[in-house]
Amino acid sequence: MKHTKTAAAAAVALLSSVTLAACSSSDDSVAGGACEPAGENVTLEFTSWIPGIEGVVDLWNAENPDIQVKVQTGPNGNGGTYKNFFNQIEAGNAPDLGQIEYDALPNFLVQDGLEDIGNCEEVMAAKDDFVDWTWSQVTLGTESSVYGVPQDSGPMALFYRKDLFEENNIPVPTTWAEYADAAAQVKDAGGYITNFSQSDINQFAGFVWQAGGSWFSTEGDAWDVTLDSPESVQVADYWQDLLDKDLVSTVPAWTDEWNNAYNSGDAWTWVSAVWGANSIASGAPDTAGKWAVAPAPQWTEGGTDAGNWGGSSIAVLKGSDHKYEAAKFALWLNTSDESLTALNEAANIYPATKEGLNLPVLKEGVEFYGDQAIYDVFKDASSQVVPDFTWGPTMTQVYADVSDGFKNAVSGSGTLASALADGNASTIAALEAQAIPVAGE
Amino acid sequence: MSSTVQRTKEIEASRASKGARGPREHVMSRTVAMVIMGAFTLYFLIPIWWLLVAGSKDTGSILTTNPLWFADFQLFQNIGDLFAYRDGVYLEWLRNSVLYAGVGGAVATLLAGMCGYALAKYRFRGREMIFNVVLGGVLVPATALALPLFLIFSEVQLTNTFWAVFLPSIVSPFGVYLTRIFAASSVSDELLEAARLDGAGEVRTFFTVSIRLMAPALITVFLFQFVTIWNNFFLPLIMLRDESLFPVTYGLYAWNTQLNQLPELRSLVLIGALVSIVPLIVAFLSLQRFWRSGLAAGAVK
Numbered sequence: 001m002k003h004t005k006t007a008a009a010a011a012v013a014l015l016s017s018v019t020l021a022a023c024s025s026s027d028d029s030v031a032g033g034a035c036e037p038a039g040e041n042v043t044l045e046f047t048s049w050i051p052g053i054e055g056v057v058d059l060w061n062a063e064n065p066d067i068q069v070k071v072q073t074g075p076n077g078n079g080g081t082y083k084n085f086f087n088q089i090e091a092g093n094a095p096d097l098g099q100i101e102y103d104a105l106p107n108f109l110v111q112d113g114l115e116d117i118g119n120c121e122e123v124m125a126a127k128d129d130f131v132d133w134t135w136s137q138v139t140l141g142t143e144s145s146v147y148g149v150p151q152d153s154g155p156m157a158l159f160y161r162k163d164l165f166e167e168n169n170i171p172v173p174t175t176w177a178e179y180a181d182a183a184a185q186v187k188d189a190g191g192y193i194t195n196f197s198q199s200d201i202n203q204f205a206g207f208v209w210q211a212g213g214s215w216f217s218t219e220g221d222a223w224d225v226t227l228d229s230p231e232s233v234q235v236a237d238y239w240q241d242l243l244d245k246d247l248v249s250t251v252p253a254w255t256d257e258w259n260n261a262y263n264s265g266d267a268w269t270w271v272s273a274v275w276g277a278n279s280i281a282s283g284a285p286d287t288a289g290k291w292a293v294a295p296a297p298q299w300t301e302g303g304t305d306a307g308n309w310g311g312s313s314i315a316v317l318k319g320s321d322h323k324y325e326a327a328k329f330a331l332w333l334n335t336s337d338e339s340l341t342a343l344n345e346a347a348n349i350y351p352a353t354k355e356g357l358n359l360p361v362l363k364e365g366v367e368f369y370g371d372q373a374i375y376d377v378f379k380d381a382s383s384q385v386v387p388d389f390t391w392g393p394t395m396t397q398v399y400a401d402v403s404d405g406f407k408n409a410v411s412g413s414g415t416l417a418s419a420l421a422d423g424n425a426s427t428i429a430a431l432e433a434q435a436i437p438v439a440g441e
Numbered sequence: 442m443s444s445t446v447q448r449t450k451e452i453e454a455s456r457a458s459k460g461a462r463g464p465r466e467h468v469m470s471r472t473v474a475m476v477i478m479g480a481f482t483l484y485f486l487i488p489i490w491w492l493l494v495a496g497s498k499d500t501g502s503i504l505t506t507n508p509l510w511f512a513d514f515q516l517f518q519n520i521g522d523l524f525a526y527r528d529g530v531y532l533e534w535l536r537n538s539v540l541y542a543g544v545g546g547a548v549a550t551l552l553a554g555m556c557g558y559a560l561a562k563y564r565f566r567g568r569e570m571i572f573n574v575v576l577g578g579v580l581v582p583a584t585a586l587a588l589p590l591f592l593i594f595s596e597v598q599l600t601n602t603f604w605a606v607f608l609p610s611i612v613s614p615f616g617v618y619l620t621r622i623f624a625a626s627s628v629s630d631e632l633l634e635a636a637r638l639d640g641a642g643e644v645r646t647f648f649t650v651s652i653r654l655m656a657p658a659l660i661t662v663f664l665f666q667f668v669t670i671w672n673n674f675f676l677p678l679i680m681l682r683d684e685s686l687f688p689v690t691y692g693l694y695a696w697n698t699q700l701n702q703l704p705e706l707r708s709l710v711l712i713g714a715l716v717s718i719v720p721l722i723v724a725f726l727s728l729q730r731f732w733r734s735g736l737a738a739g740a741v742k
Contacts, residue, residue, distance in 0.1 A: 047682055049695065051703045054527075072682040075691075079698035080678045087588065087679060091595035095682065259504045275701065282704030285501035347702045 035120035035324050042322045043068045044329060045095035047085070048314075049076045052346030056339055060332060067325045069097075077101050077312075078396065082108075089113045089318050096320040097330060101312040102137040103202060103391040105147055106216070108315065109140060110393040110436055115316040118146040120327040129335050133387035134352040138313050141218050141390060148313030149330040150352035152343075154273030155381035156206050156307045159280060161268045162292035162370065164191070172294050176238060179297040183247040186268050194269045195261055196239055197253035198406040201399040203272070203309050207235045209389040210307030211299055216392035222439035223392060223431055227402070227424040228417070234299075236416035243410060250410045259283035271296050273309035274350045274378040281368040288367070293374040295381060306381035308389070311352065350378065357382060394430045401426045489718070496715040500708040519712040531713055533685055534692040538671055539720060540603075541688055545610035546667035553613045553666075554659050557620025558651055562628065572621065578614030583669075587679045594680065605680035606688070610670045616662035623658035624651065660731040667724055689717045 046057070046069050057071040072095070074081050082104055088094035089111075100108060108114050117123045118139075123146055127135055134150035158173075165172055165182075168189045173179035183193035197203060205215060213231025217224045226232070242248045249267060251257045261267040263284035270276060280291060296306055314330040316323055333339050340356045343349035351357060357379045365371035392398060405419025414422075431438050487509075495503050497516040506512040523531050560572050590609055594600045599608075628651050636646040652659070677691040684692070693713045696706050 045682075049699055051696075051699045051706065052527075073684055073695065074682065075678070075695040076698040076701075079694070084679060084682070087591055088595075088600075091592055091600075093595050093598075093600060256504060256508070263505055278704055279701070282500060282707070283504055286505055347699075349702075 033119075035117065035123075035327065037324045038322055041066045041068070042325050043070060044097060044320075044322060044326055045069075046071045046097040046314075046329070047074065047081060047095045048099040049073055049079075049081060050099070050343065050347045050349065053343070055346060056333070056342040059338055059342060060329060064329075067329060069329055077104055085113065085317060086111060092319055094317040094319055096316060096322055096326045098315055098317045099151070099312055100148060100315045101310070102134075103205075103395045105138065105313065105315065106140060106391050106393040107395065109147055110434075113318050114147045115318055115320055115323050115326075116145045116147060117149075117316050117323060117327045117330075118142075118144045120146075120324060122331060123149065123327050126331055126335060129353050129355065131352055131354055131357075131382055131385075133308070133385045133389075134311065136387050137311070137391075148315035149327070149334050150311070150313050151334045152311050152349045153352045153382060153385075154206075154275055154308050154310030154350065155378050155385055156210065156271055156273050156296050156309050157377050157381050158294045158296050159270045159272060159276060159291055160294060161265065161287070161290055163290040164189070164265065164268055173297050174295070175301055175303075176297045176299055180238070180242060180247070183242055184245075187247050191266055191268050192247065192249040192261075193242075193267075194248055194271065195253065195258060195267050196243060196248045196250055196410070198250065198410050199403050200253050201402045201406070204235070204239075204402075204406075205389075206273070206307035206309040207239075207271070208232045208307075209386055210296060210305050211235050212305065212386055212388075214389045215398070216390045218390070219439045222437040224439040225392065225424055225427050225431070227398070227427060228420045232420055233417050236420055240409070240416045243416075263287060274375070274381075275310060275348060277366065277369070277374060278348050289370050291369050292372050293369060293377045295377060304380075304384050305386055306384040308385045350375075392427065392431075393436055394427060394434070397430045398423060398427050492711065492715045492718075496708075496712040498708070500705055503707060503711065516712075519708060520716065523709050523712045523716065526709055530684060531689070531692065531709075531716075534687050534689040535717065535720075537686060538688040538690070538717070541606055541610055541673075542667045542670040542720075545607055545670050546663050548611040549613040549616060549666045549670075550659050550663040552611060553616030553662055554620045554652065554655060555647065556617045557622075557658075558624045558628070558647060558655065560617070560621045561624035562630070562633065562651075572617075575614045575617045578612075579618060583609075583673065584675045587675045590676070591679045600680055601682045601686065603686060606673075606677050606686070609676060610666075610673070613662060613666050613669075616666060619662055620655060620658050624655055627658070628654045657731060660728055664724065664728055668721060671721060689713070693717065 044067065048071060050073070053073060054071055057069050061068055074084070077100065081098075082100070085094060085098050085100075085108070094113075105114070126149075130150050131153065134153050138148040138150055139146055160172060164186075168185065170182050170185045170189075171178070173182045179193070186193040208215065208229075208231055211231040211234060213226070213229045213235070215225070215227050215229075215232070217226065239248070243250070249261060251261055262270070262280060263286050265287065270280065272279070277293070281288070295304075298305060314333060316326045316330070320326055333343075334351070335353050335356070337355075337359070340349070340351045340353070341359055341361065344351070344359060344361055350362075351359070357375075362375040362379070363373060365373050366375075402419055402423040405414065405422050406416060408414050409416045409419050428438050491508055493516075494509060494511055496519060497514050498506065498512050499515060499519075502512040556575070560568060586609070591600060594605050599605050632650060632654075633646060636650050641649065671688075672690060673688075674690050674694065677686075677688050678694075681687055681691070684695075687695070693710055696713070697710050700706055700710070
């Protein structure tokens with residue numbers, strides 16, 4: 001008897017300390033709204049995960065004694081930094097500025113974690129500096145609100161083994177139909193045209209993006225979920241067909257096995273984003289000089305649509321006292337030549353501004369790709385990215401659920417299309433569980 | 442110490458003589474035992490071997506050459522690169538880890554030792570309850586406490602400071618449990634009585650007499666706590682933003698998540714992981730001597 005009593009007391013003590021901690025957060029003294037200079041020297045905190053960004057921030061600090069920026073780097077967004085942002089916003093001590101990928105912005109928006117910088121004149125004035133679709137990624141379907149300054153983008157194109165295609169007299173595919181034909185020829189030559197990644201759901205989203213589909217849209221406050229839209233199913237059926245005919249390999253992406261498939265010439269192409277150029281160069285060093293880049297295959301003959309995979313923005317987090325200064329720094333970071341050049345040098349950041357795509361460093365031939373000026377291809381792709389793709393507020397859940405479905409489909413139970421339908425249902429359920437309004441329900 | 446050795450020898454001798462007379466251990470069972478132990482040894486050592494081999498390669502050949510054999514041996518050049526990268530931020534992380542784990546482990550051991558000793562040797566109201574609460578603490582995973590701790594530390598504005606990781610690290614409910622059990626059996630009341638009669642205060646008795654008798658348990662607690670803090674990942678992840686405060690585990694993790702942007706980091710992550718286990722190995726090798734004698738002391742009782 002005595003024993004149970006003490007145990008209960010212990011449990012109560014523990015519980016109460018937990019609940020106490022949970023309640024005693026968030027102070028509401030910070031006013032959002034106006035975008036005005038503080039009129040005094042300010043120090044901003046900025047959290048990012050770009051390797052070497054300290055050097056870029058130093059450039060700013062040297063020229064702007066009145067707005068000093070303290071940069072802190074940690075793991076990438078889904079690796080923990082987003083979770084930390086949410087905790088810090090809850091506790092009221094979030095940094096002024098945070099790096100947030102496009103696909104995570106809606107999540108921060110519905111959790112009320114972002115300051116709207118749409119009323120900062122300089123931000124609105126910079127609108128036309130950015131590639132159109134990157135701007136729509138940060139306005140999230142609104143007219144006058146801006147929730148971040150676009151930083152980088154990941155327009156997609158076709159990486160292919162030029163040498164192997166030439167040796168085997170296979171024409172480089174310009175449409176997805178030709179790509180499927182080429183896949184059969186590559187199979188006959190003893191390789192796989194590409195590897196279908198079951199876990200890179202945002203790559204698949206990039207394919208859907210290119211096909212003109214979108215996974216989400218907003219109607220007022222309500223979210224419309226369209227993971228199984230006709231465009232989405234079209235893409236799924238296409239890849240399902242290649243899988244059924246065993247024309248694509250299915251090793252888990254970003255593993256040694258996967259690198260090896262590219263390094264040993266088992267995999268001949270990869271439809272990927274601009275940053276993929278470095279992934280191949282580092283993962284498949286023995287194939288240096290043998291790769292080339294062409295525009296991504298099209299759904300219609302002569303089409304000029306591109307998808308996007310990745311990219312992030314710099315957002316002003318809720319509770320910042322210095323919205324004006326924060327926005328000013330974010331604009332400099334993502335539009336000035338000196339910053340964009342330094343970012344590209346430090347971490348291969350591919351700019352989101354129209355001018356940034358003309359940086360001298362992005363005009364040069366790349367040795368790994370047989371001195372081809374590959375960034376010219378991506379520059380075109382960037383201007384061809386369809387502007388309407390919208391991300392949802394629960395992308396982590398979407399990625400996990402669809403990825404589970406894709407894994408099953410690859411191992412033979414279900415199809416990619418059914419995985420999307422299941423993902424659609426579970427996403428609606430997840431939104432409703434968080435009391436986020438769903439359209440048409 | 443010498444008496445322990447003596448006794449061990451006697452035990453070994455008696456075993457040997459018994460073995461000579463009694464039924465011989467079957468060759469089969471012996472072989473099976475050896476095979477199983479061999480397999481486990483390999484199982485535990487191969488990842489470290491892999492790490493050593495990978496740490497000795499340059500970024501390109503990590504992925505393209507045999508993962509279990511050396512290609513271009515440049516271990517020392519890699520270590521040099523690691524220490525030089527970004528003005529030696531890795532060394533800073535290593536120093537932080539040593540501070541968190543070393544000092545934190547030592548303070549935790551002292552606190553746990555005092556607490557366990559008090560619980561074992563003094564009789565007072567609520568003693569069992571306190572002990573049970575502490576025992577309850579063993580059951581609560583540190584991960585579950587990280588977020589509440591973050592919110593509490595936010596209230597007192599201590600997040601993103603050295604103390605945010607250090608203070609939670611100096612609490613070891615398991616240590617209290619272990620030292621209480623050990624103190625109850627190894628520190629005799631007569632000895633304490635004698636010390637008191639000789640005029641030593643309670644604090645002095647603890648630090649001069651009891652702490653020595655409890656040394657094996659304290660070493661064990663220290664080792665456990667050292668390793669726990671060294672490997673603690675979630676707390677720094679939640680608490681820290683400033684890179685110069687990171688422990689080495691968290692820093693390496695951050696680099697690892699940046700591989701997409703900067704694939705060259707791969708070799709630094711690997712060599713960094715290799716270097717980061719060295720202090721753990723040193724701690725174990727230098728302290729296991731005490732630990733073993735501790736187990737023997739317990740057995741004699």
